[in-house]
Amino acid sequence: MILILGIGGSLQVGFQGSMITYTSVHIKEFINETWLERFGHSVHPATLTFLWSSMVSIFGLGGLLGAMSSGCLAARYGKKNCFLGSNVLLLASAFLSGFSKMARSVELILMGRFLCGVSTGVCVLLHPQYLGEVSPRKLRGFTNSTASVFWSLGKVLGQVMGQRELLGSETLWPLLLAFSGVTALVPLLSLPFFPESPPHLFLHKGDEEGCVKAMKAFWGEGVHQAELDDLRKERVALKSAQHKSVLELVKEPSLRWQLYMLLVLVVTTQLSGIQAIYSYTFEVLQTAGFHLNLIPYLALGVSLCELLSTVLCSFIIERSGRKVLLWAGYALMGTMLAVITLALSLQPWFSWMPYCSLSLIFCFVFVFGMGPAGATASVRMEIFDQSSRASAFVIGGVLSWAGVFVIGMVFPLIVENFRHFSFLIFMGALYTSGFLIYFFLPETKRKSILEIQEEFEKLNFKKKQIPVLETQLTKDHEFCTKL
Secondary structure, X not given: OHHHHHHHOOHHHHHHXXXXXXXXXHHHHHHHHHHHXXXXXXXXXXXXXXXXXXXXXXXXXXXXXXXXXXXXXXXXXXXXXXXXXXXHHXXXXXXXXXXXXXXXXXXXXXXXXXXXXXXXHHHHHHHHHHHHHOOOHHHHHHHHHHHHHHHHHHXXXXXXXXXXXXXXXXXXXXXXXXXXXXXXXXXXXHHHHOOOOHHHHHHHOOXXXXXXXXXXXXXXXXXXXXXXXXXXXXXXXXXXXXXXXHHHHHHOHHHHHHHHHHHHHHHHHHOOOHHHHHHHHHHHHHHOOOOOOOHHHHHHHHHHHHHHHHHHHHHHHHHXXXXXHHXXXXXXXXXXXXXXXXXXXXXXXXXXXXXXXXXXXXXXXXXXXXXXXXXXXXXXXXXXXXXXXXXXXXXXXXXXXXXXXXXXXXXXXXXXXXXXXXXXXXXXXXXXXXXXXXXXXXXXXXXXXXXXXXXXXXXXXXXXXHHHHHHHHHHHHHHHHHO
16 A cells, blocks of 8 residues: 555655656747747747746646645545546546647647646645555554655656656657656556555444454454554544534634644745755756766755655654654754855855765755654644544645745745845744744654544643633532532
8 A cells, every 4th residue: 555555646746846847848849849830930938938837837736726625525535536536637647748749739738737736636635644544553654654755756756767868858758748647557456456444434434344344454364453442432532523624624622733733844844945955956066066967867866865764764753753853853954954054155165165065965855854754744644533634634735735836936036135045044944843843742653543632632722621620620529519
């Protein structure tokens, strides 16, 4: 399930984000050629820029739409069926994009990118939810952290496949756009043979027998009494609570601090500076005097560093816990951004400083993968129960896709005005988030959802605990006196 959901889920985000860079030159040439064939003259530079930016941004628009609809679709049809349907959509998008050059149609690329965004927006939210629900408690952190592994693997795969020696050439770029269809076949051909998640069968369908069969299918033969008892307790706690909508989730007092922590995690991911670091990699390498032909391969090395660190994170997360990986990772990343800013400022003065900057970039990416990248995926799934998880992921997904759009629009202006000092903005965000995580996020390692909720209740009902307790004691005392 880790492989199936990873290939059909978060791998697509990383792949689409890195792959599109390598097709930019060829797609722009294709737009100019088709424009010349249709209208008899070359496309205006402003129009070309608008069409190209539309192809890039329409993926995010589709992702936002997919994220907004994932919650209600999962509640109505189940996570397994939604995942399969989304990969059918991904297969259709690959077909449209792959035949765009043959059909001499720019519109097919736009349609394919939009459908790919919708599919990815749904799958990237269902991936950690489904995977977390089919995992036993002792392996839940490990399996959830693999979502970031496949995200990083997608980045590397997009960069490798995008090299001009493979599919990044002038003739093969449509196959690069259509490669996602190959990955979509993996879940489409294998996932139908797996059952729905045990919590979905037990809590939503009331099928205890099917739940036990699903547990044995995923975890092997044996008595899985602890997990079954946890589900029974959760069903009692949720006896009168159906699937919560986004609005109901926002209004629910018992989930207030869970939402606060979700917002901190999502916003910090966007303001961590990881995208800024990737943007600055090419500039640092050019300043260091590396040949232009070598820079794509060195940039690939940065992505491989992130992939290695996320793999290592999946092996240590069950020992170290989620909380320490988050706050310590944020603190280290913030400190490294301060040092990177200093190194970039000193580059004109020392010939060896660009190499120091490059080393710091590798360290920053490594720390990101070892800590926040893997732990964020796990915590987002673990702090919400079955009735609120889908809507919580909708909120997180919408904020993530909106953040991608906003950062993409605002960051170039920030860089233009502040240059490398723009890293200091991200440093402040990282230190602030590390402080909040350290003091307010309970550790979720190897705890049931009810145990985690008890920890959050100390924050959600902090002011109400004493009065409620005193009232209860008074009632009990009066009752005993009357007897």
